[in-house]
Amino acid sequence: MSHKKDCILFMGYSGYFSQAIIQALIAGLEIQIKDIEESRTIAKRLYVSFIELFQNIMKYSKKDYIDNNESEKILIEQNSESYYVTAINNIDNESLSKMEPILVDLNELNKDEITKKYNELRRSGENTHDNGGGIGLYQLARKSDGVSHEIERLENGLSRLSITVQISKLGEKK
């Protein structure tokens, strides 16, 4: 995944994460995307990445852990080459211990291997949203040009997790 250089904010949200909010944000994003006449393939990848990361926050960021509304956020940034969708939230270390190996895995597998793993998980039913979130992470990798993450260890068994998905504006996916 390339570094984020000279990025500007395309869309950002911090606050309460719910299904109602995501519907409103997606509706707004669709209008904004249509406004700039972005390609439908890139638009679709943006929607899918945004939804997957947003629902990941809904699933794993427990309200009990939130000190203030700025604890959770989702951003879409862009530069001339790519969009970057980033989700930042606190997560308990037990949930993180299931996600972290998958996030590492995503950087070591090629597209075909990721698709193979994704289809295996769909068939087995393991690591669905109700049970570990893994299939969503593989979905993100399939629909993007790279998934990176950062982890900051916090107190009380928590960590701050940041996941960034890159969607290239330049031709075919890698």
Next chain:
Amino acid sequence: MSYENIFIEKSLHTPEIDFNFESGLFKIEGKSYSENTFEFYKPLLTSLESYFEGDLVKELEIVEFSFNLTYFNSSSSKALFDIFDLISNFVEDQSDVDVTINWLYDEDDESSQEDGEDFQDSFDSLNIKLIGI
């Protein structure tokens, strides 16, 4: 056994469902990114499973499924996979009823085409028609 046809209007985050058991025409169309995907699809899966095991479907020559999904989240993807799995089992277990599966996609959206190809790659017994519109 009779079946109640299923029609569910599309919402911002759930697709239109039009399941007509008597005619053998099944349609899923729209966006699918509900938070409770499995609750939405579970009754559909249960009905389809029962339908494929019953006698009504055996009276038909053709059963047709049409999928036209703008985009969907990963848990919807799993639910769709389960639908294809039921269809695949039915196709493998009998040869009297022809099963047609249409995967409709925006021809300017290669991502949607890839989704259809992925389902095709996962089910050798199915012939999924990829139709750009």
